[in-house]
Amino acid sequence: MILDILEGNTTHPSANDIHKTVVTKYPTTSFSTVYNTLEMLTNVGELDKICILGNVIKYEPNTDPHAHLLCKKCNRIIDIFEPYYAKPSIRKIKQFPHTIEKVQEFLYCTCASCLKGRQGKKLA
Amino acid sequence: MILDILEGNTTHPSANDIHKTVVTKYPTTSFSTVYNTLEMLTNVGELDKICILGNVIKYEPNTDPHAHLLCKKCNRIIDIFEPYYAKPSIRKIKQFPHTIEKVQEFLYCTCASCLKGRQGKKLA
DNA sequence: TTGTAAATAAGAATCATTGCCAATTATGTT
DNA sequence: AACATAATTGGCAATGATTCTTATTTACAA
Structure with missing residues (x-):
């Protein structure tokens, strides 16, 4: 579902943004799972992290x-x-x-x- | 003193690094003062902030x-x-x-x- | 000297991210 | 199916950089 959220998404959402969307469908999803999944997707090259001057990390599906x-x-x-x-x-x-x-x-x-x-x- | 520390410094120190150096000479210096000074120096164009993927902010005296x-x-x-x-x-x-x-x-x-x-x- | 504004110190508050661990779920084997 | 084992998850505590708050100190001017 996290991949679906990010697919074609040009808004560069944060982990918090993504979590908010995920819990609408899977209400018990924890931040651990969101962060773990985002980290995994980044490691396999599906996502890039972008971070501007110390603000929160945003996730970029377009690599x-x-x-x-x-x-x-x-x-x-x-x-x-x-x-x-x-x-x-x-x-x-x-x-x-x-x-x-x-x-x-x-x-x-x-x-x-x-x-x-x-x-x-x-x-x- | 913070300007002196950064002048010609190519190590990209963090606020914490800078604080550690400053307190050796002015032991009561607080983080507030360090952050306020770095922010002011950034605003007047003496420093740039650089931040890599959510790590701490580093200060770059070479603009x-x-x-x-x-x-x-x-x-x-x-x-x-x-x-x-x-x-x-x-x-x-x-x-x-x-x-x-x-x-x-x-x-x-x-x-x-x-x-x-x-x-x-x-x-x- | 006295009043006022600015700068500072100290520590609490914030908040994104990570770590921990018990509970749950998935997978593989007889 | 029943069991053993591994992987994932959820809940929440811990971390740590940065910001905020407030009282105190310092600088400056009349």
């Missing part, structure tokens, strides 16, 4: 390389695939050849909606 | 654009200025013109020392 745009006004996280994202050109780092397994790129900005003064409620 | 290499074996954070780092080409993002204020890039890897089997103690 294709892409950047995340972080709006300081509304706290929303927006996936950016093109054209900013720097595709890993690993060989260029002579000190660390062939060892980079993952790249995370965070772009701090004011999002388009907030720029136009029509952003929604600020997320937690 | 020049650069990437961070994160070794999974020894947990060390290494500054990378060239040639990987994608310099912000902000104008290329049509959806978000002229609004990107900061870019953070994290490269997950095994560092050169660990590759050669001579890494130091794993950091906390």
Whole structure:
């Protein structure tokens, strides 16, 4: 069910968000199980964790390389695939050849909606 | 004193690390003061916060654009200025013109020392 | 000196995450 | 089916980084 919740989900939910959804169907589900499952799914490569400046960990079902745009006004996280994202050109780092397994790129900005003064409620 | 500790420091210390150093000279210094000072220095642009996947916040005195290499074996954070780092080409993002204020890039890897089997103690 | 504002210390509060363990469930074997 | 064993789960306590609160101290100005 956790995979179903995350499949195609672009809202980057936290463990707490996911738990809230799961308990509507399986009311006794504990946080342990949610965290264990998310950890397992991350380890097998189904999910990525993203964490912005010490806030809660969010779970990203789209593991294709892409950047995340972080709006300081509304706290929303927006996936950016093109054209900013720097595709890993690993060989260029002579000190660390062939060892980079993952790249995370965070772009701090004011999002388009907030720029136009029509952003929604600020997320937690 | 906190600025002095961080000046030229490439170890990316945490608030706790900084507090430990400060109390050797000013034994009554509280965490409140350390956190308040770090927050203030961040707000005036002297420091950047960096946070890796839910670990503690580390403080980076070098605010020049650069990437961070994160070794999974020894947990060390290494500054990378060239040639990987994608310099912000902000104008290329049509959806978000002229609004990107900061870019953070994290490269997950095994560092050169660990590759050669001579890494130091794993950091906390 | 005296009043007022700012900074600080101390510790409690918060809260996401992890750890622990007993209870439950699944799996495999006769 | 009955049993043994392993894996998963639920409940909740523990952890620990960060924030909050409040009284106290310090800095500054009139």
